[in-house]
Amino acid sequence: xxxxxxxxxxxxxxxxxxxxxxxxxxxxxxxxxxxxxxxxxxxxxxxxxxxxxxxxxxxxxxxxxxxxxxxxxxxxxxxxxxxxxxxxxxxxxxxxxxxxxxxxxxxxxxxxxxxxxxxxxxxxxxxxxxxxxxxxxxxxxxxxxxxxxxxxxxxxxxxxxxxxxxxxxxxxxxxxxxxxxxxxxxxxxxxxxxxxxxxxxxxxxxxxxxxxxxxxxxxxxxxxxxxxxxxxxxxxxxxxxxxxxxxxxxxxxxxxxxxxxxxxxxxxxxxxxxxxxxxxxxxxxxxxxxxxxxxxxxxxxxxxxxxxxxxxxxxxxxxxxxxxxxxxxxxxxxxxxxxxxxxxxxxxx
Amino acid sequence: xxxxxxxxxxxxxxxxxxxxxxxxxxxxxxxxxxxxxxxxxxxxxxxxxxxxxxxxxxxxxxxxxxxxxxxxxxxxxxxxxxxxxxxxxxxxxxxxxxxxxxxxxxxxxxxxxxxxxxxxxxxxxxxxxxxxxxxxxxxxxxxxxxxxxxxxxxxxxxxxxxxxxxxxxxxxxxxxxxxxxxxxxxxxxxxxxxxxxxxxxxxxxxxxxxxxxxxxxxxxxxxxxxxxxxxxxxxxxxxxxxxxxxxxxxxxxxxxxxxxxxxxxxxxxxxxxxxxxxxxxxxxxxxxxxxxxxxxxxxxxxxxxxxxxxxxxxxxxxxxxxxxxxxxxxxxxxxxxxxxxxxxxxxxx
Numbered sequence: 131x132x133x134x135x136x137x138x139x140x141x142x143x144x145x146x147x148x149x150x151x152x153x154x155x156x157x158x159x160x161x162x163x164x165x166x167x168x169x170x171x172x173x174x175x176x177x178x179x180x181x182x183x184x185x186x187x188x189x190x191x192x193x194x195x196x197x198x199x200x201x202x203x204x205x206x207x208x209x210x211x212x213x214x215x216x217x218x219x220x221x222x223x224x225x226x227x228x229x230x231x232x233x234x235x236x237x238x239x240x241x242x243x244x245x246x247x248x249x250x251x252x253x254x255x256x257x258x259x260x261x262x263x264x265x266x267x268x269x270x271x272x273x274x275x276x277x278x279x280x281x282x283x284x285x286x287x288x289x290x291x292x293x294x295x296x297x298x299x300x301x302x303x304x305x306x307x308x309x310x311x312x313x314x315x316x317x318x319x320x321x322x323x324x325x326x327x328x329x330x331x332x333x334x335x336x337x338x339x340x341x342x343x344x345x346x347x348x349x350x351x352x353x354x355x356x357x358x359x360x361x362x363x364x365x366x367x368x369x370x371x372x373x374x375x376x377x378x379x380x381x382x383x384x385x386x387x388x389x390x391x392x393x394x395x396x397x398x399x400x401x402x403x404x405x406x407x408x409x410x411x412x413x414x415x416x417x418x419x420x421x422x423x424x425x426x427x428x429x430x431x432x433x434x435x436x437x438x439x440x441x442x443x444x445x446x447x448x449x450x451x452x453x454x455x456x457x458x459x460x461x462x463x464x465x466x467x468x469x470x471x472x473x474x475x476x477x478x479x
Numbered sequence: 480x481x482x483x484x485x486x487x488x489x490x491x492x493x494x495x496x497x498x499x500x501x502x503x504x505x506x507x508x509x510x511x512x513x514x515x516x517x518x519x520x521x522x523x524x525x526x527x528x529x530x531x532x533x534x535x536x537x538x539x540x541x542x543x544x545x546x547x548x549x550x551x552x553x554x555x556x557x558x559x560x561x562x563x564x565x566x567x568x569x570x571x572x573x574x575x576x577x578x579x580x581x582x583x584x585x586x587x588x589x590x591x592x593x594x595x596x597x598x599x600x601x602x603x604x605x606x607x608x609x610x611x612x613x614x615x616x617x618x619x620x621x622x623x624x625x626x627x628x629x630x631x632x633x634x635x636x637x638x639x640x641x642x643x644x645x646x647x648x649x650x651x652x653x654x655x656x657x658x659x660x661x662x663x664x665x666x667x668x669x670x671x672x673x674x675x676x677x678x679x680x681x682x683x684x685x686x687x688x689x690x691x692x693x694x695x696x697x698x699x700x701x702x703x704x705x706x707x708x709x710x711x712x713x714x715x716x717x718x719x720x721x722x723x724x725x726x727x728x729x730x731x732x733x734x735x736x737x738x739x740x741x742x743x744x745x746x747x748x749x750x751x752x753x754x755x756x757x758x759x760x761x762x763x764x765x766x767x768x769x770x771x772x773x774x775x776x777x778x779x780x781x782x783x784x785x786x787x788x789x790x791x792x793x794x795x796x797x798x799x800x801x802x803x804x805x806x807x808x809x810x811x812x813x814x815x816x817x818x819x820x821x822x823x824x825x826x827x828x
Contacts, residue, residue: 211585
C-alpha cells in the first residue's frame with residue numbers, strides 16, 4: 131500500500147490559476163507597490179547575495195535560462211525562456227517558474243508559476259528604479275511596445291509613483307488596442323499614439339518593452355529631451371537592444387549587475403569601460419540617483435535573479451493563511467533517510 | 480470565473496508516489512537495464528550535447544546544484560542538493576527534481592521528482608560503465624557504504640552484468656542490516672563484512688558510496704588487487720574523496736566530463752594533467768575500455784547532466800499510456816499571448 135507522504139515531502143505549488151487568485155486577493159496595485167518595497171529591501175542588502183550571471187542555453191529559436199541566487203538562508207532559482215517566434219504560434223514569448231529552498235537543508239519550500247510573477251516583479255522593479263531615477267512629480271509615461279508586460283508596467287508606475295497619463299505606441303495597433311481595453315478601468319488616462327515620436331511627447335518616463343530578438347532602434351537620440359528617465363526593459367539578451375547608442379552617450383546609466391548587463395543589456399553596444407552605476411548603490415545611499423532635472427537617466431534593465439528572489443519570498447509570505455496553493459509530493463522522504471530503497475519496496479501494493 | 484487552463488498550459492508532474500508506481504509497473508531490474516541502455520545511447524552521441532559544469536551554490540551545510548544540458552531538441556535540468564548532515568535530522572542527504580523542455584519553444588514538457596530517479600540513473604550509469612570496464616564474467620561486487628544508493632547499485636550490477644554476490648561494509652552496522660533486509664528477495668547472495676578489507680575479498684567490482692563531506696580514505700592502495708574495477712561514486716564534490724591517491728597512480732581512470740570531474744571527483748587530488756579517458760569515447764568505440772585482466776580500472780563518477788537527461792527522457796517515454804502523473808498548470812497561456820494582463824483580469828471571479 132502507498133502511504134501518504136509526510137509533511138517534509140510536500141511543498142506548496144502555486145499554479146497559474148492560484149497565482150491569479152492570489153493577485154486578485156491582494157489587489158494588483160497593492161501587490162505592485164508592496165513588491166516594489168520588497169525588491170528595494172533586497173537591493174539594499176545586495177552585497178549579502180550570491181550573484182552569478184544566469185546560465186543560458188541559446189538556440190536558433192530562443193534561450194532557456196536558469197537564474198539562481200541566495201542570501202545565505204534562502205536559495206532561489208527561476209527557469210525562464212525567451213522565444214520571440216512563439217507568439218506567432220499562439221505561445222508566450224516568455225514563460226517561467228521558480229523555486230525557493232532552505233540553504234541549510236537544500237529542501238525546496240515553494241514551487242510556483244512565474245510567468246505572471248515575472249511580469250509583476252519586472253514592473254515593480256521598474257517602478258522602484260524610477261522612484262530613484264525619474265523626476266519628482268512625474269505624471270506622464272510613454273510605453274513603447276504594448277505586449278504582455280505593458281499593463282503591469284503602467285500600473286506599477288501608477289501605484290508607486292503616481293503616474294496619471296500613459297501614452298502608447300506599438301508597431302501593431304492591435305497590441306495598443308488590447309492595452310487600452312485592459313487599462314480602461316484603471317483610472318489612468320491612456321492615449322494611443324501613431325508613432326514613438328508622438329508617444330514620448332511630454333513623457334517624463336519612457337518605457338521600452340519590445341520583443342524582437344535583434345538590434346533595433348526604438349528610440350533615437352534626437353527623440354530624447356532633457357530630464358527624461360528611460361526604463362529600457364526589452365533589450366535583455368545578446369543581440370537584442372532597443373536604443374541608439376548615441377542615447378547611451380548622453381545618459382547616466384544604471385544597471386542591476388554589470389557582468390550580466392554588459393552582455394545582455396543596451397550597454398552591450400558600448401565599450402567594456404562604459405561607465406555605469408549599480409542601482410543597489412543608489413538604493414543603499416552609496417551612489418547618487420538623479421542629480422538634477424535636466425539629467426537623462428537610463429535604467430538598463432535585463433532582469434536579475436535577486437528580483438525573482440524578492441518576488442518568490444513575497445509570494446511565500448502572502449500565501450500563508452490562504453488556500454491558493456496545492457501541496458505536491460516532490461521530495462522522497464523515507465522514514466529512515468538511508469532507506470530510499472525500502473520506501474520504494476514498501477510502496478509495492 | 481476562472482477558466483480551465485488550455486492543454487498547452489498543463490505539463491505532466493510525476494510525484495514521488497507516482498514514480499514509485501511507475502518503477503514497480505516496469506520492474507526495478509528491467510528499468511535499470513533499460514535505463515543503462517538509454518544512458519549508453521546518449522553517451523554514444525555525447526558530442527551533440529551542450530555541456531557545462533553544474534552551477535553550484537555552496538554553503539557550510541552543503542550544496543545546491545543546477546545541472547542543465549540539451550541535445551538541441553530537448554533541454555533538461557536537474558535541481559539537486561547534497562547535505563551530509565541532513566541524515567541526522569531525519570532528512571535525505573540528496574533530494575532532486577528535474578524538468579524536460581522543448582528547445583524550440585522553451586515550454587516545459589515534464590516535471591518530475593528525481594530523488595528516486597537519481598538513485599536509479601546513478602546505478603544504471605555505474606552498471607553501464609562496468610559493462611565496459613569490469614572483467615568479463617565478474618560475479619562478485621563489494622559495496623562500501625550502505626546508504627540510500629546501495630540496493631540500486633547492487634540490482635543494477637545484477638541486471639546489467641549478472642553479478643551474483645554482494646559483499647557489504649558500512650561503518651554503521653545498521654546500514655548494512657538495512658541493505659541485507661532490502662535485498663533478501665533479490666536473488667543476490669549478500670554477505671555482511673566486518674571491514675572494507677574483508678568486503679573486497681574476491682570482488683571483481685568495488686563500489687564506494689559513502690557520504691561524508693571530507694577527504695576520506697575508504698580504500699588504500701594495498702587493498703586493491705590486479706584486475707579490479709573500482710566504481711567510485713561517493714567522491715563527488717570539492718573536498719569529498721574516498722580513495723587514497725596511490726590507487727589513482729596505478730589505475731586507469733575513466734570520467735564523465737573532465738572539467739567537472741577534476742573539480743569534484745577523486746582526481747581532484749591529482750595534478751591537472753593526470754591522464755583520464757572520457758567514458759563516452761569508450762562507449763563510442765573511440766578509446767579502449769579494459770585492455771586486459773590485470774588492469775585496474777576506475778570509474779571516477781560524479782554524476783553528469785546527460786545522465787539525468789537520459790533518465791528524464793526514459794521516464795517521459797514510459798509514462799505514455801499510464802496514469803502515473805498529475806497535470807499541473809505551471810505555464811500561463813492566455814488566448815492572445817500578448818494579453819497576459821487580460822487573462823489575469825478575466826480571472827477575477
